[in-house]
Amino acid sequence: MPKLRVHNVAMSLDGFAAGPEQGPENPLGVGGERLHEWIFETRYGRAMIGQEGGTEGVDEAFLRRGDDNIGATVMGRNMFGPIRGEWGDSSWSGWWGDEPPYHHDVFVLTHHPRADLVMKGGTTFRFVTDGLDSALGRAFAAAGGRDVRLGGGAATIRAALDAGLVDELHVAVAPIVLGLGEPLFAGNVAAAYQVTDLTPSERVTHYVLTKSA
Amino acid sequence: MPKLRVHNVAMSLDGFAAGPEQGPENPLGVGGERLHEWIFETRYGRAMIGQEGGTEGVDEAFLRRGDDNIGATVMGRNMFGPIRGEWGDSSWSGWWGDEPPYHHDVFVLTHHPRADLVMKGGTTFRFVTDGLDSALGRAFAAAGGRDVRLGGGAATIRAALDAGLVDELHVAVAPIVLGLGEPLFAGNVAAAYQVTDLTPSERVTHYVLTKSA
Numbered sequence: 001m002p003k004l005r006v007h008n009v010a011m012s013l014d015g016f017a018a019g020p021e022q023g024p025e026n027p028l029g030v031g032g033e034r035l036h037e038w039i040f041e042t043r044y045g046r047a048m049i050g051q052e053g054g055t056e057g058v059d060e061a062f063l064r065r066g067d068d069n070i071g072a073t074v075m076g077r078n079m080f081g082p083i084r085g086e087w088g089d090s091s092w093s094g095w096w097g098d099e100p101p102y103h104h105d106v107f108v109l110t111h112h113p114r115a116d117l118v119m120k121g122g123t124t125f126r127f128v129t130d131g132l133d134s135a136l137g138r139a140f141a142a143a144g145g146r147d148v149r150l151g152g153g154a155a156t157i158r159a160a161l162d163a164g165l166v167d168e169l170h171v172a173v174a175p176i177v178l179g180l181g182e183p184l185f186a187g188n189v190a191a192a193y194q195v196t197d198l199t200p201s202e203r204v205t206h207y208v209l210t211k212s213a
Numbered sequence: 214m215p216k217l218r219v220h221n222v223a224m225s226l227d228g229f230a231a232g233p234e235q236g237p238e239n240p241l242g243v244g245g246e247r248l249h250e251w252i253f254e255t256r257y258g259r260a261m262i263g264q265e266g267g268t269e270g271v272d273e274a275f276l277r278r279g280d281d282n283i284g285a286t287v288m289g290r291n292m293f294g295p296i297r298g299e300w301g302d303s304s305w306s307g308w309w310g311d312e313p314p315y316h317h318d319v320f321v322l323t324h325h326p327r328a329d330l331v332m333k334g335g336t337t338f339r340f341v342t343d344g345l346d347s348a349l350g351r352a353f354a355a356a357g358g359r360d361v362r363l364g365g366g367a368a369t370i371r372a373a374l375d376a377g378l379v380d381e382l383h384v385a386v387a388p389i390v391l392g393l394g395e396p397l398f399a400g401n402v403a404a405a406y407q408v409t410d411l412t413p414s415e416r417v418t419h420y421v422l423t424k425s426a
Contacts, residue, residue, distance in 0.1 A: 177398070209390060
């Protein structure tokens, strides 16, 4: 059975997957970019922003694992971009440039309809206005037997955890405290998950949580 | 300046320092004892319950560090015992037998007055009914220039963090998810703390948080 997987979610020690006051000027919330510093130390992370070099250790391996056997992606609107409300005549096409690193269909949850956006390299952004279940249904169909990755943001992941839909969740705990922000786990059914892998790197501690049978 | 230090607080990956439904039958809440399994693998932890043997690695070192240069302890009532309400004619003298491992004054926060309880080995339990600030004042006086340790439970630690009173906080993150329980960090000023040490062991990940200057 294809799985719904979440990978490379960075969380602060105090449980936040984004800082407070998320918005156009702070897409990850105040201080939230510190959650992701470990990513940009790696080869994978540097390639995402068009840079060469980077480390190739534990963190790199976890980042790559997030792409293995993934046939489609679902994400919340805030992960796609900072724009809120109607799309208007926006030419916003995501954070990832002309050739996003997905190379498959990406279903973006939104309350506002928008036409499909075909990008270079096989990525098509498809905007889903009728909710998470619908997006997941379309994503599993598009994935053709492979797994579906659920991207962020935290609210989207939390909703899927609450509904018991996530099969595997990989969290990278960054050694920072944010004090306020968007919690990853609050009020969900996390107790249904077991930690099946714990691997510290030099920068973060990786936890893989698997839904109990 | 003597410091207020918190040591060896076990927290689940989802941020809980005790499970849900704490009470006489579940002093650590449902599932909460899993937070502390790492302690009873060590020599220090086994000695606490009158057993021999145990590991002597990273976890042991952190447990011992919690005693270094401590002159007095403050703890919440729930850490002292499972009894709620009036003390009555209770002969409860803590979880630790006739000779508790403190060997100094221990100030127990309670709403209900009780006479001092002098134990073997230099530990005296003193019951404080006028709040955390008062208990800390008495503890620093009793510590005679050494540091004061703040024990649990989670609610007591949270209150002290909220008030900006904690200088150093050592958290051991256990690779479990509880789903519900008593949060360690919720709604406090954790952002004022920096992670100054991160040391994984085979069983938990140790974080030392130090208050920013």
